Amino acid sequence: MSASQAPVAADLAATDDLGWAVRLLAATPTHEHRDPELLRRWARAADAFGAALAPVACTARVVESEGGLELGLLARYGSRPPTVELFTDTIELAERTVDARGWRHWYPPGSVRAAALAHEAVHVHLHHGPAKAALKHALGHSALRLGRLRVPGHVAGAEEVAAHAYARTVCGLGRSPLLLTAALAAEAEAGSGTTPPPARDARREN
Amino acid sequence: MGVVILLVMAAGVAAMLTRKLPTAFALVLLAVVIAFLSGAPLTGENSVLDTVLQEGAPALAATMVAIILGSWLGKLLDETGIAGTLVRKIVEFGGDRPTVVALGVLAVSALVGTVTGSAPAAMLAGIIGIPAMVAVGVPKVTAAGTVLMGIAVGVPFELPVWQFFSTALDLPVDTVRGFMVKLFPFALVAAVAYVVIENRRRGTEHAWSLKSVSARPAPRRERLGDAPWYALLAPVVPLVLALGLDVAIIPSMLAGVLYALVTTTRPGEMNKRLLRTLYGGFEVAAPPLALFVAIGILLAAVKLPGAVDALEPLMKAVSPQNPVLFVIVFTLLVPLCLYRGPLNVFGLGAGIAGVLIATGIYPAVAVLGMATSYNQVFGVADPTSTQTVWAAQYAGVSPQQVMLRTLPYVWLVALGGMCVTAALYV
Ligand SMILES: [Zn+2]
Numbered sequence: 140m141s142a143s144q145a146p147v148a149a150d151l152a153a154t155d156d157l158g159w160a161v162r163l164l165a166a167t168p169t170h171e172h173r174d175p176e177l178l179r180r181w182a183r184a185a186d187a188f189g190a191a192l193a194p195v196a197c198t199a200r201v202v203e204s205e206g207g208l209e210l211g212l213l214a215r216y217g218s219r220p221p222t223v224e225l226f227t228d229t230i231e232l233a234e235r236t237v238d239a240r241g242w243r244h245w246y247p248p249g250s251v252r253a254a255a256l257a258h259e260a261v262h263v264h265l266h267h268g269p270a271k272a273a274l275k276h277a278l279g280h281s282a283l284r285l286g287r288l289r290v291p292g293h294v295a296g297a298e299e300v301a302a303h304a305y306a307r308t309v310c311g312l313g314r315s316p317l318l319l320t321a322a323l324a325a326e327a328e329a330g331s332g333t334t335p336p337p338a339r340d341a342r343r344e345n
Numbered sequence: 346m347g348v349v350i351l352l353v354m355a356a357g358v359a360a361m362l363t364r365k366l367p368t369a370f371a372l373v374l375l376a377v378v379i380a381f382l383s384g385a386p387l388t389g390e391n392s393v394l395d396t397v398l399q400e401g402a403p404a405l406a407a408t409m410v411a412i413i414l415g416s417w418l419g420k421l422l423d424e425t426g427i428a429g430t431l432v433r434k435i436v437e438f439g440g441d442r443p444t445v446v447a448l449g450v451l452a453v454s455a456l457v458g459t460v461t462g463s464a465p466a467a468m469l470a471g472i473i474g475i476p477a478m479v480a481v482g483v484p485k486v487t488a489a490g491t492v493l494m495g496i497a498v499g500v501p502f503e504l505p506v507w508q509f510f511s512t513a514l515d516l517p518v519d520t521v522r523g524f525m526v527k528l529f530p531f532a533l534v535a536a537v538a539y540v541v542i543e544n545r546r547r548g549t550e551h552a553w554s555l556k557s558v559s560a561r562p563a564p565r566r567e568r569l570g571d572a573p574w575y576a577l578l579a580p581v582v583p584l585v586l587a588l589g590l591d592v593a594i595i596p597s598m599l600a601g602v603l604y605a606l607v608t609t610t611r612p613g614e615m616n617k618r619l620l621r622t623l624y625g626g627f628e629v630a631a632p633p634l635a636l637f638v639a640i641g642i643l644l645a646a647v648k649l650p651g652a653v654d655a656l657e658p659l660m661k662a663v664s665p666q667n668p669v670l671f672v673i674v675f676t677l678l679v680p681l682c683l684y685r686g687p688l689n690v691f692g693l694g695a696g697i698a699g700v701l702i703a704t705g706i707y708p709a710v711a712v713l714g715m716a717t718s719y720n721q722v723f724g725v726a727d728p729t730s731t732q733t734v735w736a737a738q739y740a741g742v743s744p745q746q747v748m749l750r751t752l753p754y755v756w757l758v759a760l761g762g763m764c765v766t767a768a769l770y771v
Binding site (some may be wrong): 294 | 426429432433434437438439440441473476477480481484545546547548550551552553554555556557558571643675741751
């Protein structure tokens with residue numbers, strides 16, 4: 140799994156940040172059938188919401204561990220007890236990928252770890268405060284409309300887009316961490332030789 | 346001779362446990378060996394070929410038809426977007442509160458569980474349900490367990506299961522239904538407790554995942570719009586007919602298929618969709634169908650007069666007759682239904698149930714109570730059953746993790762079922 144094997148041909152950077160946010164939403168379950176224009180609108184709203192968030196301190200305990208590549212994770216937040224887990228192996232691969240792709244001007248040294256902390260801080264913030272309702276309001280999706288009654292609907296994945304936008308803003312990154320995530324996904328796929336998901340195949344005896 | 350038969354059964358369990366033999370093959374082999382050991386002739390009355398194989402194989406035919414219809418309806422719920430729409434609505438309404446979303450997916454899984462069983466049921470509710478729960482912050486093990494616990498809530502009302510116990514234990518469907526209605530509250534309370542307690546204990550989880558975006562554009566599933574609200578009632582149609590209006594099982598399920606079809610499909614496309622989903626249903630029904638042929642054969646073998654005579658004294662010696670002991674012993678034996686153990690009702694357990702009834706040790710209803718209680722356990726927690734393996738792998742965790750998390754809850758369900766059984770029938 141070396142960064143040099145990266146498929147340079149795939150010019151991931153050609154897709155803009157909003158495009159990556161749309162892809163994230165499209166890949167989030169419950170959005171399979173949605174109109175791409177609607178997803179784009181949501182991505183824009185969530186991105187703006189995250190970028191405009193006032194800097195929040197990460198109040199959770201921070202722990203570092205290995206094994207992120209195996210799990211396919213860069214960082215993880217758990218609410219009980221509030222803990223942010225940073226996966227050092229994935230972060231190292233990310234730093235190497237930045238160099239290999241020549242993206243250093245977008246992601247300065249050490250910025251991946253900072254972005255991970257900022258990203259997870261948003262989850263902490265949204266989990267414990269009133270900000271969650273504000274995000275929902277900003278998205279403006281209705282789960283149900285009956286005359287004047289309107290039940291605001293949850294948009295799965297929007298929190299994730301907001302967290303990435305926030306990290307990009309407060310860490311002063313040139314591009315969204317989503318672009319880096321896509322590059323890492325390509326690395327991981329190339330490294331593991333694409334293991335097919337067990338998804339629809341349950342061909343075993345009862 | 347009884348001891349030899351039990352040893353052969355133990356060897357059969359070992360072969361299934363170690364995966365030397367698929368369960369269905371092992372059961373047929375067991376049946377033939379048991380039949381020979383109990384002195385059955387090759388042909389004629391109570392014989393190996395004519396009774397055990399020829400009459401045994403189609404004995405559970407009604408169950409098999411019900412399974413096919415359930416799989417057919419399951420395919421329709423999937424293809425018409427009914428299952429997906431249910432999950433999507435739940436996320437839109439409850440997405441801020443992971444526990445609410447999990448309870449909603451639990452309810453959908455329960456509905457699906459009344460229609461079809463094992464892996465197809467888990468896939469129907471889980472393909473969208475599990476990632477949807479994970480996306481709103483439900484930890485993966487909790488998410489996988491939620492779908493399985495939900496299916497188990499539906500199992501007491503799964504019509505093919507009624508048919509199975511009715512035929513296998515030779516009881517009227519009414520009797521089976523009567524007990525299932527009593528078992529249901531335990532399954533429901535345990536499942537809701539699982540979701541609420543586990544979500545409280547584990548909290549929510551959000552991960553910066555590499556899989557959240559792929560370098561390739563997301564593979565689009567066929568673009569399904571929302572199914573209309575009245576189509577979402579399709580999963581309950583068979584249940585309402587069979588439970589509320591006393592309609593027989595197969596017509597009830599056929600009505601469900603028709604309802605799902607006419608509420609979602611333009612007349613011109615109906616034939617094509619019906620055939621496609623029916624054939625797709627056969628494909629997902631293949632493993633249980635093979636199993637039910639084998640169980641029919643095994644049941645025929647253990648009911649042979651020679652086998653009954655040989656096993657009766659042994660089984661009598663170890664089977665508690667006192668109600669309190671009955672509850673304690675059979676609740677403690679719960680782990681024996683895991684890992685394709687001897688009490689797995691869709692395995693050797695069916696044979697043991699057959700022996701218990703044929704030898705007259707317990708009334709058939711008591712055996713029903715025992716078997717259905719075990720069914721509630723391994724349907725959720727057995728790390729070798731397809732639905733558990735599928736749900737765990739799809740969520741990205743191991744089946745053993747799911748077993749450890751869910752077993753305490755389903756064990757209590759079994760305890761409840763045993764208590765009801767002992768109080769009413771022992
Ligand atoms: Zn996140």
